[in-house]
Amino acid sequence: MHSRKFRLCSYLLVTALAWAGPGASHHSFSPFEDEVQIVLSGTVTSFQWTNPHIYIELDAADENGDIKNWLIECANTTILNRVGWKWNMIKPGDEILAIVAPLRNGEPAGLLKRVRLPDGAEHGNGGPAGPASIDFDGNPLPGADRGGER
């Protein structure tokens, strides 16, 4: 499904249920527009297993076919170890899909909601980051799964 390098990503703008979880992170997530989630498809250029956040850098094409390098913020090493991630599960060159809440200021960066890896495995981003409100085809998830949020 994402075997072609630099496959055109679909910018799927979907209004989702606002999520108001407990503040429990390195910083407030409010610079990210949680109500507008998009699906990015592209090639990993960097996977930084670091604190205070893990970052994926992803080359993804916009609707005009222009490649942008997106910065995708993930939770942190200790949260994601606890929910089943592994430090080496993503590598440069991997073709992945990522549902993100983009920055409000328009810069190419977003907060990860859910990721699908080349082998089809899917992972959420821990409770504090909030759940995906769309699926990987961009369809809204009514009464969205809260990504493990209790």
Next chain:
Amino acid sequence: MPKSVTPRVVAMIALLAAPAMFAQETSQLRGLNGSWERWPSRSAGLGSDAAPPPVDLNIAPIPEPPLRPEYLDDWRAERAEIQRLTEQGLPPANNYSACIGDGMPAMMQGMFPMEVLETPGQITIIQEAYNQVRRIYFDDELPPAEDAEPRFAGHSVGRWEGDTLVVDTVGVKDYVEFQNVPHSHLMRINERLRLVGDDYMVNEVTIVDPEFLTAPWTWTWAYLRWPEYKIQEYICENNRYFRDPELGYQRLRVD
């Protein structure tokens, strides 16, 4: 008394024995050892994700601080402004966004699990977030608050009152604020920690500050035991957040 056992020898034996007796007193394990997650504020990935044993701890929300009137209005205005800006997507920069840990007392309800280590004469508490460490000494005296070197965790001494661990802390840095509440160098934090059954621990926290507070500020925090958890490393090595020079909010460096 035989001549060989002189008063000097007796005194030496007493001197040698006293620390050992004292250490025995303070090193007695009281069941706090191990990993704990905060309770009841939980979310996937913050803690164990396990169904907790039933308990009724009656943990109430933290009350408004009894600040002196000349500070209370400013504090309320600051809190409201932080909330307003955060809702607009412009949360003001703070210690966290600069990769600076909680310090006391907030590190006692840090976002990640904490580890309690009971050793002779000392209890050490490690909060996973920011690798924060505090050391509570039993064979020590608290420095006078006005003379205590300012630190994030301050200086702490402990004692047992029955099954309750009582800890007093002074010397917290001025800009280490809990819930944006200002404090002076005379602030003192008193904690009373005790087990509730085998699985829970509560911490009654009381803050006094003659310069800023009109009365003690008190609340209770709780913890759920997580015996099998091993605290992880947390070094803030890749902080992409900075204070926006114009708007002052927590801005992400994207390039």
